[in-house]
Structures are given as C-alpha cells and as structure tokens.
Amino acid sequence: MDFVQTAPVLGNQYRDDRVLHAYLERALPREVHAAIAKDLDELGAHAATAWAAARARTPSEPVLTQWDAWGNRVDQIETTPVWRHGAELATRYGLVAAGHETTHGAHARTDQFARVYLHHIASEFYTCPLAMSDGAATALKASGNRTLIERALPHLLSRDSATLWLSGQWMTETVGGSDVGNTETTACRDADGRWCLHGRKWFTSAVTGEMALTLARPEGTDALALFYLETRDSGGRWNGICVDRLKDKLGTRELPSAEIRLDGALAEPVGELAHGVRLIAPMLNMTRTWNAVCALATMRRCLALAFEYARRRHAFGRALIEQPLHRATLASLQAELEAAFQLVFFVPELLGRVETGTASPEERALLRVLTPLAKLWTGKLAVRIASEACEAFGGAGYIENTGIPQLLRDAQVYPIWEGTTNVLALDVLRALGANGVDSVITAADALLGEAGDDRHGVRASLSAACDWLATHSAHRDALEAGARGLALTLARCFAAALLARHAAWAERERGDARARAALAIFAGHGLTRLSSSAMDAVATLADNDDP
Numbered sequence: 001m002d003f004v005q006t007a008p009v010l011g012n013q014y015r016d017d018r019v020l021h022a023y024l025e026r027a028l029p030r031e032v033h034a035a036i037a038k039d040l041d042e043l044g045a046h047a048a049t050a051w052a053a054a055r056a057r058t059p060s061e062p063v064l065t066q067w068d069a070w071g072n073r074v075d076q077i078e079t080t081p082v083w084r085h086g087a088e089l090a091t092r093y094g095l096v097a098a099g100h101e102t103t104h105g106a107h108a109r110t111d112q113f114a115r116v117y118l119h120h121i122a123s124e125f126y127t128c129p130l131a132m133s134d135g136a137a138t139a140l141k142a143s144g145n146r147t148l149i150e151r152a153l154p155h156l157l158s159r160d161s162a163t164l165w166l167s168g169q170w171m172t173e174t175v176g177g178s179d180v181g182n183t184e185t186t187a188c189r190d191a192d193g194r195w196c197l198h199g200r201k202w203f204t205s206a207v208t209g210e211m212a213l214t215l216a217r218p219e220g221t222d223a224l225a226l227f228y229l230e231t232r233d234s235g236g237r238w239n240g241i242c243v244d245r246l247k248d249k250l251g252t253r254e255l256p257s258a259e260i261r262l263d264g265a266l267a268e269p270v271g272e273l274a275h276g277v278r279l280i281a282p283m284l285n286m287t288r289t290w291n292a293v294c295a296l297a298t299m300r301r302c303l304a305l306a307f308e309y310a311r312r313r314h315a316f317g318r319a320l321i322e323q324p325l326h327r328a329t330l331a332s333l334q335a336e337l338e339a340a341f342q343l344v345f346f347v348p349e350l351l352g353r354v355e356t357g358t359a360s361p362e363e364r365a366l367l368r369v370l371t372p373l374a375k376l377w378t379g380k381l382a383v384r385i386a387s388e389a390c391e392a393f394g395g396a397g398y399i400e401n402t403g404i405p406q407l408l409r410d411a412q413v414y415p416i417w418e419g420t421t422n423v424l425a426l427d428v429l430r431a432l433g434a435n436g437v438d439s440v441i442t443a444a445d446a447l448l449g450e451a452g453d454d455r456h457g458v459r460a461s462l463s464a465a466c467d468w469l470a471t472h473s474a475h476r477d478a479l480e481a482g483a484r485g486l487a488l489t490l491a492r493c494f495a496a497a498l499l500a501r502h503a504a505w506a507e508r509e510r511g512d513a514r515a516r517a518a519l520a521i522f523a524g525h526g527l528t529r530l531s532s533s534a535m536d537a538v539a540t541l542a543d544n545d546d547p
C-alpha cells in the first residue's frame with residue numbers, strides 16, 4: 001500500500017505554548033493569571049478546532065453586491081461564516097474591552113494581548129477591525145471629546161455582540177498612504193452647519209463597521225482634521241458612502257478591504273481642526289501594537305506546525321526533528337520567535353503602566369520608541385518565518401489546502417499596513433530625536449543590568465548605534481538612508497536584552513534553560529553558530545517542548 005503522510009495536528013494553543021505560559025507567570029500577579037486562565041484555555045482550544053475546521057471546508061471570501069434587482073444602489077457586503085461569528089467571540093472574550101477594563105489595573109493590556117495572540121489566526125483577520133476599534137476608543141479617550149466618548153465608547157468596548165461597533169481608520173488615498181499630508185478628501189459645512197466629507201478612500205478595511213475615524217481637509221484651510229463618522233444613518237442607509245469595489249488581495253482575503261467614495265458623508269470633528277494628525281496618533285500606536293502581536297501569532301502558528309510535522313515526517317531513516325540540520329533550522333527560528341515575543345509583549349506591559357499613570361518618564365519615552373520598533377521588526381520577521389515554514393513542509397508547504405501557503409500570503413501584510421518598514425524606521429528617528437537617544441540607551445542598559453552577565457554584545461551594538469547617530473545627525477539624507485538598519489539593530493538589541501532578563505528568571509524560578517538557549521542562538525552570528533555551545537543550545541531548545 002502507498003504511504004500516506006499524516007497531517008500535522010494542532011493542540012490547544014494556550015496549553016502548548018511554553019513561551020506564553022512562562023511569560024504570563026513572570027509578568028502577571030498570580031491572581032490575575034489565574035483569573036484569565038480559563039478564557040485563555042478556551043481561546044487556545046478554539047484556535048486548534050478552528051484550524052482543523054478551516055482545512056475541512058472550501059475557503060470563502062466576502063462578496064460585494066452593488067445593485068439590487070430593481071436598480072437600487074445597495075452596496076451590501078456579505079462576509080465569511082467565520083466573520084459572521086466574529087462579534088460574538090470578540091465580545092465573549094473581551095478582545096477590545098479587556099484592554100480598557102480596570103479589573104486588572106496596569107495588567108489590562110497584557111491580558112488583552114494574550115487573548116488577541118491566541119485568537120488572531122482563527123479570526124481570519126477579524127482582528128484588523130478590532131485593532132482599529134481599539135485604536136478609535138483610545139484616540140477618542142485621548143481627545144477628551146465627551147460627546148463622542150459617550151456616544152461611541154460603550155459600543156466599541158461592549159461585551160455584548162448585539163451592541164458592539166467596529167471602527168474603520170480611513171487614511172490611505174490614491175495619492176498616498178505613507179504621506180497622508182497629501183490627503184485630497186475635503187470637509188465643508190452644509191446649510192445646517194453640519195460637516196460633509198467628499199473624497200475617495202483607497203483602502204478601507206472595515207467599511208462593514210459602524211463608524212470610522214478619517215482625515216479630511218476643511219475647505220479653505222491647509223489643516224488636516226480628524227473626523228468621526230457613522231457609516232449608516234438611523235434608517236440603515238449608507239451615510240453618503242459608495243463602495244466602489246473590494247480589493248483583490250495577495251492575502252487577508254477574508255477581510256473585506258474596500259475602495260470607497262465619500263459623497264457628502266456627515267461627520268463631526270474629533271478635536272481642533274488643525275490637529276488631525278496629532279489626534280489620530282494614539283489610534284496608530286494601538287493598531288501598530290496589534291500588528292506586532294498578530295505578526296507574533298503568525299510566527300507561533302508556523303513553528304507550532306513545523307515542529308509538530310518534524311516529529312511525524314521521516315526522511316533518511318529518522319524523524320526530521322532528529323536530523324541535526326533540520327532541528328538546528330527550526331531551533332534558530334524558535335529563537336527569533338522567543339526574542340520577538342519578549343519585545344512585543346513588553347509594549348503592552350509599558351502601555352498598561354502609561355495608561356494607568358504608573359509609568360516613569362523613562363518608560364513613557366521607551367514606549368514611544370518600542371511601538372514602531374516592535375511593529376517594523378516583527379512585520380519582516382513574520383514573513384521570513386512563514387517562508388521558512390513553507391520550506392519546512394517541503395512540497396506540502398506549497399499546497400493550498402494544507403493551510404501553510406495562506407500563512408505566508410497573509411504575513412506579507414504585516415510590513416505594509418499601519419506604516420511600512422521604512423515609514424516606521426523614520427518614525428523611530430523622530431522618536432529618538434524627541435526623547436533623546438540617551439534615555440533609550442539607559443533603559444536598554446537597565447534591562448541588561450537585570451540580565452546578569454548575559455549581555456551578548458548588546459552593549460557593543462547599542463554604543464555602535466549611538467556613534468552612528470552622532471556621526472550622521474547633521475546629514476539628514478545619510479540619517480534617513482541608514483534608518484532601517486538602525487531600527488532593526490535597536491529592535492534586536494532590545495529583544496536580546498528582554499530575552500536575557502526573561503532567561504535569567506526562567507532559570508531561577510523554573511529551572512528551565514530553554515530561554516537561555518534561545519538567547520544564545522538569537523545573539524549568535526557568523527561562525528559562533530558552529531561552536532559546540534551553540535549546538536548544545538539547539539538541543540536544549542529543540543528536544544523538549546513541554547509547556
């Protein structure tokens with residue numbers, strides 16, 4: 001009989017995730033971890049059943065119907081079956097609400113993003129509008145606009161699917177997504193003094209949502225203002241919005257991303273007309289944080305599947321996981337994931353402190369720099385790891401209904417939306433300029449201090465980054481040309497420092513050497529990869545995956 005390879009099986013993604021478990025044990029008070037463990041366990045179980053269910057059905061995509069049988073313009077979007085349950089799961093597990101609730105104090109954001117991390121892949125990118133809804137809630141709170149806060153926040157933060165609202169973030173136009181200063185959408189007042197928007201938004205990923213925050217230029221001014229609008233009127237009709245078409249995309253195909261026209265859409269300014277970009281900044285910081293957590297979730301899914309498959313699949317007389325080169329390959333990817341995990345989850349940790357007023361000025365400055373750093377580095381890393389995951393499955397990794405190609409196609413969105421790698425690298429330069437490089441280096445140093453002697457060249461790289469900035473600070477073009485290299489170096493330095501801190505804790509508190517092994521591999525480069533200690537680290541990391 002012909003041999004038939006068994007497919008990889010995904011277990012409960014909470015129970016099986018050693019890195020998440022150890023992190024939550026370290027970062028959360030015992031009672032907070034205990035209080036959220038049941039929800040995380042259910043999300044972990046759902047992740048596994050959703051993966052199996054997706055393999056068993058024909059993929060579906062949203063469909064736009066622009067006209068009804070009688071010639072009326074209707075612009076109805078039928079979403080996928082998973083999306084139709086999106087609100088129910090999002091509210092049951094508080095995927096947005098948990099980040100704003102006060103029960104767990106400064107740990108609210110860590111709780112929330114553990115949930116998002118576990119649910120993202122199963123959600124078919126329903127997390128995209130959830131991210132924007134969280135961003136809208138955060139931006140409205142920061143604006144201090146009481147009317148809009150009272151109107152929208154109970155919906156955005158609802159724990160009831162019947163009252164949940166999703167928000168869009170409509171910025172990108174045909175003239176540009178990075179350079180929103182070119183925005184062509186105009187705002188003018190009608191005879192009743194209400195603001196009406198006219199223009200074309202080129203990418204709107206949550207046109208199915210109930211509201212949006214969007215940029216427009218009030219007529220007769222140079223200002224770019226932030227407006228709040230509701231997509232439908234009280235009778236359920238579109239609020240001066242036409243959906244021109246849905247985008248035909250490389251990935252995220254379940255997510256309805258639309259091109260729309262605003263033709264007199266009624267809207268309200270969120271704050272002072274001149275400060276649109278400043279007012280939308282809190283929203284962007286939130287969506288960038290979601291992006292980093294979702295990129296991390298993709299990496300984790302890729303490696304969970306690749307390790308599982310490597311135990312099932314045999315070549316040259318033994319399981320792939322026993323082939324020294326295959327296990328070293330997977331171990332090096334796992335090391336990148338573990339470092340990225342520590343950096344990404346440090347951002348909600350800081351955010352929680354800032355939002356509850358318990359952060360130091362240094363922590364505030366650090367959050368400003370680490371948010372774009374985490375987003376830009378993990379966006380690129382997710383694509384690399386998803387590509388390696390395809391290869392780790394051999395030919396099967398190229399076959400659609402294994403589910404592996406979709407992970408790669410979907411991953412390619414992380415470096416693009418919410419600011420491309422270059423745009424975020426330039427943002428890091430701005431953040432360093434505003435907060436001073438020294439405070440950032442001091443913060444990294446403090447993290448390393450906690451990590452004992454495990455410094456792995458991080459200090460040398462940080463001081464090289466400082467020297468580079470000092471040398472080029474007067475040469476804007478040279479500074480910009482090197483911004484990506486600088487940002488990636490800083491991201492890896494912080495990730496190494498945070499992983500070192502975690503590794504010291506894991507050894508001390510749990511007698512677990514795997515985080516330290518991950519650090520040795522992550523920080524190793526060039527010929528050090530061939531040292532015997534590097535090979536020992538591979539064995540430590542690849543041989544034992546007990547949570």
Ligand SMILES: Cc1cc2nc3c(=O)[nH]c(=O)nc-3n(C[C@H](O)[C@H](O)[C@H](O)COP(=O)(O)OP(=O)(O)OC[C@H]3O[C@@H](n4cnc5c(N)ncnc54)[C@H](O)[C@@H]3O)c2cc1C
Nearest residue numbers: 169170171172176177178203204205417418419420422423
């Ligand atoms: C699936 C998907 C969904 C999306 N959903 C939304 C949405 O809901 N709302 C929304 O507003 N947008 C959305 N976008 C748009 C996205 O945010 C933009 O595509 C992105 O910000 C880039 O803008 P752009 O496409 O105009 O590219 P450009 O701005 O034209 O950039 C092209 C290239 O130039 C580089 N570049 C630009 N400026 C500089 C510079 N100064 N220095 C160096 N390099 C530079 C960029 O890094 C990029 O590589 C979505 C995009 C995708 C793919």
